[in-house]
Amino acid sequence: MVTVREILLGAVLGVVLGVCVIGVQSGFSSQFGPTAQRPNTQFSSTQQHPSPFEPSPQKPPKNPKPEDNVSCKCPKVVDDGFYPRNFTPQPNKDQDIADKCIKIDNCDKERHSRYRTYDGKCNNLNFPMWGMKDSALLRLLAPEYADGKSKHRRAQDGGELPNARLCRAQILKDKIILNKKISYLFVVFAQWISHDTCITTEASGNLANCCDGNDWPKEMPANCTSTKVLPDDEEYGPQGVKCLPRIRSQTMQDLGCDLPFLQQLTSLSHFMDHSVMYGSTKNDSMFLREMKGGRLRETIIDNQKFPPNLKNPHSVCDLHKDDPHYCCITGDFRTNENPPFTALATMWWRFHNDCADILSKINPHWDDDTTYEECRRITIASYHFITRKEFLHLLVGPEFVKAAGLNFTNTGPDKLYDPFLNPTSINEFLMAAYRGGHSMILEVLKLHMSNNETEHMRINNFLNRPKHVVKSYGPLVESTCDSPMAKQDKFGSKDMNNKLFHSVRAVGGDLDTTSIERERESGLGGWCHYVERLLGQEKIESWRDLEKYFALDTIRDFRKVYKHWRDIDLYVGCVAECPVGNSMFGKVCTAIIIEQFKRWLIGDRYHPTCDGQPGLFPNHQLKELNKMNMAHILCHYGDMTEVREKPFLMGEKKIKCSSMPKVDWNAWKALANDSSQKS
Ligand code: HEM
Numbered sequence: 296m297v298t299v300r301e302i303l304l305g306a307v308l309g310v311v312l313g314v315c316v317i318g319v320q321s322g323f324s325s326q327f328g329p330t331a332q333r334p335n336t337q338f339s340s341t342q343q344h345p346s347p348f349e350p351s352p353q354k355p356p357k358n359p360k361p362e363d364n365v366s367c368k369c370p371k372v373v374d375d376g377f378y379p380r381n382f383t384p385q386p387n388k389d390q391d392i393a394d395k396c397i398k399i400d401n402c403d404k405e406r407h408s409r410y411r412t413y414d415g416k417c418n419n420l421n422f423p424m425w426g427m428k429d430s431a432l433l434r435l436l437a438p439e440y441a442d443g444k445s446k447h448r449r450a451q452d453g454g455e456l457p458n459a460r461l462c463r464a465q466i467l468k469d470k471i472i473l474n475k476k477i478s479y480l481f482v483v484f485a486q487w488i489s490h491d492t493c494i495t496t497e498a499s500g501n502l503a504n505c506c507d508g509n510d511w512p513k514e515m516p517a518n519c520t521s522t523k524v525l526p527d528d529e530e531y532g533p534q535g536v537k538c539l540p541r542i543r544s545q546t547m548q549d550l551g552c553d554l555p556f557l558q559q560l561t562s563l564s565h566f567m568d569h570s571v572m573y574g575s576t577k578n579d580s581m582f583l584r585e586m587k588g589g590r591l592r593e594t595i596i597d598n599q600k601f602p603p604n605l606k607n608p609h610s611v612c613d614l615h616k617d618d619p620h621y622c623c624i625t626g627d628f629r630t631n632e633n634p635p636f637t638a639l640a641t642m643w644w645r646f647h648n649d650c651a652d653i654l655s656k657i658n659p660h661w662d663d664d665t666t667y668e669e670c671r672r673i674t675i676a677s678y679h680f681i682t683r684k685e686f687l688h689l690l691v692g693p694e695f696v697k698a699a700g701l702n703f704t705n706t707g708p709d710k711l712y713d714p715f716l717n718p719t720s721i722n723e724f725l726m727a728a729y730r731g732g733h734s735m736i737l738e739v740l741k742l743h744m745s746n747n748e749t750e751h752m753r754i755n756n757f758l759n760r761p762k763h764v765v766k767s768y769g770p771l772v773e774s775t776c777d778s779p780m781a782k783q784d785k786f787g788s789k790d791m792n793n794k795l796f797h798s799v800r801a802v803g804g805d806l807d808t809t810s811i812e813r814e815r816e817s818g819l820g821g822w823c824h825y826v827e828r829l830l831g832q833e834k835i836e837s838w839r840d841l842e843k844y845f846a847l848d849t850i851r852d853f854r855k856v857y858k859h860w861r862d863i864d865l866y867v868g869c870v871a872e873c874p875v876g877n878s879m880f881g882k883v884c885t886a887i888i889i890e891q892f893k894r895w896l897i898g899d900r901y902h903p904t905c906d907g908q909p910g911l912f913p914n915h916q917l918k919e920l921n922k923m924n925m926a927h928i929l930c931h932y933g934d935m936t937e938v939r940e941k942p943f944l945m946g947e948k949k950i951k952c953s954s955m956p957k958v959d960w961n962a963w964k965a966l967a968n969d970s971s972q973k974s
């Protein structure tokens with residue numbers, strides 16, 4: 296029986312479809328590939344409403360706006376409680392691969408330590424290798440390598456999946472739409488988390504062998520995952536480039552671990568533990584320390600404090616003629632990657648050293664190690680608090696934060712810690728879902744300099760070039776806070792997707808194409824597989840079934856490239872999905888992302904509020920940690936004099952830093968005979 300609601304819904308759909316069909320008619324034919332010209336046999340015969348792929352019964356408007364040709368509204372994707380209700384990853388024993396490769400005798404030393412290890416070892420006492428540096432990524436679903444071992448997934452018809460750069464160009468187009476509610480600082484914080492927990496390390500091999508000059512090589516070496524460039528490519532075609540070289544990601548097999556199929560890894564501690572600052576090995580951490588007063592080494596330029604300078608800054612950074620002779624070294628080699636990121640690293644760095652200076656005065660009996668480790672725990676705790684209180688609900692919506700048990704209700708001890716939850720970084724998160732965040736990157740940041748001039752900093756021209764961090768730190772931080780971010784959507788930046796690192800490479804790179812190649816070489820299944828298997832949703836049996844998740848123009852673009860809906864890549868599907876509930880992402884990506892944060896935080900024995908665990912801070916300290924929020928960090932370490940109370944949100948009025956609640960560091964005053972506070 297047809298209900299009134301369905302009739303109304305049908306009417307609304309009809310209107311939406313009408314607009315989309317106009318798009319199909321007027322802007323489609325020239326780009327339409329052979330797939331889409333084939334008769335539409337994959338549609339179910341029972342379909343009732345007009346298809347976006349069939350001629351429209353409606354007349355087009357007289358003067359259609361260019362926008363009408365390409366955009367359609369998203370369907371309302373409702374959160375029906377699918378996460379965690381229907382969320383079904385593969386069994387735990389198959390998710391975890393780390394324990395097959397790494398043996399750890401015991402955790403006697405770490406069991407009672409109040410300080411986490413650098414590489415993540417023994418965070419979990421039952422599974423000491425969980426989350427450890429150089430351990431395999433966890434897999435939510437089993438891989439779908441074509442040969443069961445290492446080869447890229449095949450299309451449904453047994454052929455190759457469509458060209459990755461073509462998918463990128465036809466579906467994930469170059470366009471920046473702003474999200475005026477959220478600041479760019481949010482994006483930088485999001486990237487901080489990615490650098491803390493994930494890295495795609497490339498396997499050994501010579502990149503030059505992955506293409507034959509600009510041509511596709513006669514034989515592609517097995518350790519490459521290069522991209523073929525089609526002759527009509529707008530960017531690379533005129534440059535005569537036919538091949539974008541890329542080395543495959545490192546796997547456990549490269550480290551000598553014999554496994555039945557390729558398992559990618561992360562070569563830093565998977566935990567949210569500021570390994571970007573402190574490093575992922577004890578040796579690296581020692582190198583970065585001043586070895587007195589609990590401090591980190593620093594470099595002072597024009598009376599400003601920065602993370603230490605490299606001996607030879609030119610060796611890593613792309614410094615131009617008049618740039619300051621500065622390129623920082625921290626616990627992760629990517630910290631100079633873009634100036635707002637280096638500025639955030641500088642803020643955390645200053646936070647640590649400020650803490651060390653204060654605590655060594657309050658506790659003069661503490662030795663260098665104690666002060667250093669106490670401040671390390673404090674900056675990490677503040678980072679966890681900001682993630683839970685200020686960041687996560689904006690990323691995936693408060694409902695999913697709550698569903699994962701991560702909502703922040705008070706600052707007292709809680710029973711969050713789950714020793715059986717594996718905190719390892721997830722392959723689907725690192726290779727697909729969270730890379731979707733690349734669509735939030737802006738092309739230009741406007742810096743309002745102290746001499747009242749405005750400088751337009753084109754981010755792509757300042758990759759690995761921290762000039763503005765040194766020369767205009769205040770304006771850079773301010774602009775990061777005051778610029779709206781680019782919306783999380785299927786569109787990317789032209790710079791990132793055609794000219795990435797163009798100033799140091801003969802041919803600029805394409806970040807989205809790289810992500811597609813990465814998820815394919817990791818053997819991830821297609822997007823439909825994840826909707827069905829991971830989220831337990833109804834089987835996708837036609838292009839039309841995608842209409843619950845994607846805008847019609849997106850489906851139309853899919854059909855230009857993919858021959859079958861099951862061919863749609865996880866990364867492409869994730870980026871293009873319409874958002875669910877209040878999340879920035881659609882169902883599949885949201886579930887993968889929130890599951891990942893749940894594992895990092897609830898599976899971390901050192902999360903600051905976990906009762907009965909060594910990471911717990913006593914109540915009076917938790918109260919102070921609660922004040923060390925993003926606004927506090929900007930005021931004290933970002934040279935700001937006024938900030939919005941919630942700096943990730945745009946629009947609110949700024950308040951003076953002097954009126955912010957003061958942190959009472961005396962909460963860390965220890966008894967003279969204690970080497971440190973007892974939790
Ligand atoms: C200007 C800003 C950024 C640049 C230039 C950049 C660049 C890159 C590059 C070159 C890679 C390695 C690609 C590969 O070879 O596989 C990468 C990986 C990645 N990026 Fe970004 N990225 C930026 C911002 C972000 C943001 C905001 C996020 C998250 C919201 C993010 C998340 C990731 C993730 C998860 C990976 C895979 C793990 C890794 O290799 O680090 N990135 N990015």
Ligand SMILES: [Ca+2]
Pocket residue numbers: 491492563564565566567568569570571
């Ligand atoms: Ca880490």
